[in-house]
Amino acid sequence: MKREYISVAILCAILMLNIIFTQYMVHQYFYEHYANTIISGAMNILLFPAAIFVYKRDQKMQKGMKSHE
Amino acid sequence: MTENNNKIPFNEDNYTHNINRNNERKLDRRGFMKTLVGAAGVFAISSLPWGATAAKELMGLGDKEYPHKKITDLKSIGVGDAVDFAFPGEHDSAILIRLSDEKFVAYQNACTHLRCPVFWDKKEEEMICPCHHGKFDVQTGSPIAGPPRRPLPEIQVKVDKGAVYAVRVKRYET
Ligand code: FES
Numbered sequence A: 001m002k003r004e005y006i007s008v009a010i011l012c013a014i015l016m017l018n019i020i021f022t023q024y025m026v027h028q029y030f031y032e033h034y035a036n037t038i039i040s041g042a043m044n045i046l047l048f049p050a051a052i053f054v055y056k057r058d059q060k061m062q063k064g065m066k067s068h069e
Numbered sequence B: 001m002t003e004n005n006n007k008i009p010f011n012e013d014n015y016t017h018n019i020n021r022n023n024e025r026k027l028d029r030r031g032f033m034k035t036l037v038g039a040a041g042v043f044a045i046s047s048l049p050w051g052a053t054a055a056k057e058l059m060g061l062g063d064k065e066y067p068h069k070k071i072t073d074l075k076s077i078g079v080g081d082a083v084d085f086a087f088p089g090e091h092d093s094a095i096l097i098r099l100s101d102e103k104f105v106a107y108q109n110a111c112t113h114l115r116c117p118v119f120w121d122k123k124e125e126e127m128i129c130p131c132h133h134g135k136f137d138v139q140t141g142s143p144i145a146g147p148p149r150r151p152l153p154e155i156q157v158k159v160d161k162g163a164v165y166a167v168r169v170k171r172y173e174t
Helices: A003-030 A034-068 B002-006 B024-059
Strands: B065-073 B082-086 B093-098 B104-108 B119-121 B126-129 B134-136 B143-145 B154-160 B163-169
Touching: A003 A034, A003 B024, A034 B024, B065 B082, B093 B119, B093 B154, B093 B163, B104 B163
Parallel strands: none
Antiparallel strands: B065 B163, B082 B093, B093 B104, B104 B154, B119 B126, B126 B134, B134 B143, B154 B163
16 A cells, blocks of 8 residues: 555544444443443544544655655 | 746746646645544544443442332232332333232333333233333343343332332342
């Protein structure tokens, strides 16, 4: 895969995980498994800084690539 | 294009000389990534209330005792009969069933499938939900047939001076 698409792919994966965790969280809530609800909610929250990190890193890489051209 | 900009007046060989498309695709990609990050943020923030209410359920409400509430007099409920009442709130409808002289069971009777009121079928000795024929075990409140997957929340009752009182709502087993 071309290097510039890796970040996009990671972000898409993060979005996918977000969807999965949200779905799981809501279901576990209604099944009254509150610990699982909290865990998946926390995962959702942790994914946000991860996404920001990936974005920042990508931005840096882009700048680096431009200066090499 | 840059050479053109320095010549005044430059050759008007086309009318799009001032449209710079060089970075357009890059901006698109960046905007797309920003949207993805934003979506992650929305997901993160919308998880907060779920986590908060779950934590509240886990710690606080666990085993709260409500003010005791009289359901019915002993005399007016025969063995095998059932009465409807509301506990703990006005709108939390519940059902009390007398299984034997001594034994009473009570459940919140909103079906755990789609909240239809569950009733007591004396002949079949089962609690039945009329909406989609969900059935519950009268001893434990656990679902035995139909769509419901979770047990009915049990209400602890106490017999005192010829009357039946509701004491507290048991938690679902997790
Ligand atoms: S609401 Fe009770 S079975 Fe569907």
